[in-house]
Amino acid sequence: MTQPTRPPAPVRLTAAHASLGGRPVLRGVDLTVAPGEVVALLGGNGSGKSTTVRSVIGAVPLTGGERELFGVPGARFRDWHRIGYVPQRTTAAGGVPATVREVVATGRLAQHGLLPFRRRDKAAVARALEAVGMLDRAGDGVADLSGGQQQRVLIARALVGEPELLIMDEPMAGVDLASQRVLADTLRRQVARGAAVLLVLHELGPLEPLIDRAVVLNEGRVRQDGPPAAPDHVHPHADRTQGLFA
């Protein structure tokens, strides 16, 4: 805000603390995602990766520290159309049948809110489905799709608003190889478009060439922050995370 010439960072967490059910999960996480930057959050189970992204979007309240989205304090942030979110999930289906198109259309609510869904929203849904190679399945029930295809639907749902920041929680988990390639292609196009990306990953895998910076979490703290292929020191849990940089 004080430097109007430089756009503010889409994500900035400063000394973030958060608890789940009274148990501290984040113990002072500093995390910044610059405009157009692709940041991977890595770490073992229980290291606080998912809690970090969920606190970025406000789903987990911070008990300490600060959160800013596009230079605006989290509590006052309203420009939700600038963010596309892909939650960690095993299924896109709810208790009632829904088509691929219906699920993806919910991603457009950031644009039309409580107003009616219009033709341009419909066109955006078709574009997002095309981007993940699911346009031919638009009328099918999401429950009838494979895990990888459901993940592609959830990514289309996040892309439908053409966000400036894409937040994805383990997008590659339980996804077949074909869908992984589609996801990597989709992500590449989003990065080329200039979107910033914050990704939670279990391992870098096929996305590695896209990633500018890897942040490794351990027990709710940042253990390492740097280019993905060059770990600058060996830490006590290297045996668990080193393989990620191979």
Added chain:
Amino acid sequence: MTDMFSLLFMQRALLAALLVGVTAPSIGIYLVQRRQALMGDGIGHVALTGIGLGLFFQTSPVWMAVVVCVAAAVVMELVRSRGNQSGDIALAMLFYGGMACGRLLVSKAPGASGAGGSLDSYLWGSILAMEDSDVVTIAALGAVVLAVTLGLRRQLFAVCQDEEFAKVTGLPVRLLNLLLAVMAAVTVTVAMRVVGVLLVSALMVVPVAAAQLLTRSFRATQALAVAIGVLVSVGGVVTSYQADVPPGSAIVLLAIACFAVFTVLAAPLARRRYRDPAAVTGTELPIPVQSGAAAGSGGGKGLAQ
């Protein structure tokens, strides 16, 4: 058969059944989507306290039930959104307390002879007990419920499908959840004169369960569920008149029969549906190639097609 339609009380009952048949499934679908199918049941239990209060103070039991049910639904929503583990027990207390309190109040209500025939009409529905003012109340409340459930279909669908995602779209999720709970409460009170508080939830859930056996989209499920709701409600009231049985029982048994028929119909349909994706899955491998090409040509390939 035709003289049935010339009777004033039957005209009222049929009109009410029509309204209830439309309203109950149109809100019930959101509860089923959120896997809260039994919420209507809980509200129905609490509605009894409202009826008890109405009979005890000799005011309108329906409006008293609206007030009590809305309060209970708000409490239920707050318990749900907190997501804490003792919430389950808290809800159990609310339901049992509501039922017990209702029966207690009815037993002390002035002019209640014995166990109270009027209580029975609230428990199982009644086609004879309906008055003009009841039909007007049902129509007014039903219109509000429909305006919300159809007018905010996309918003409520998003909230019930994936609440966390809905928050990130900037929707007023807490407000929509409360609105949904309040509408469910209003629907229970609207439907209770026709099907009775003990079976009110069935009319919110069974038509949806039956419809989704045959549908793929949320929109079609809602439309078909409403059609089933109208069919069984009107059919149930007619059966109630012809066979002299409580309308609630007739309506719910008809709905379950509908579910059974659809289950039989759905089996060959599901087989065909599973064959369809299999045919498309065969093309799954070329998809990355396609989208790679789309990326190469600036992603415009699909739009040009």
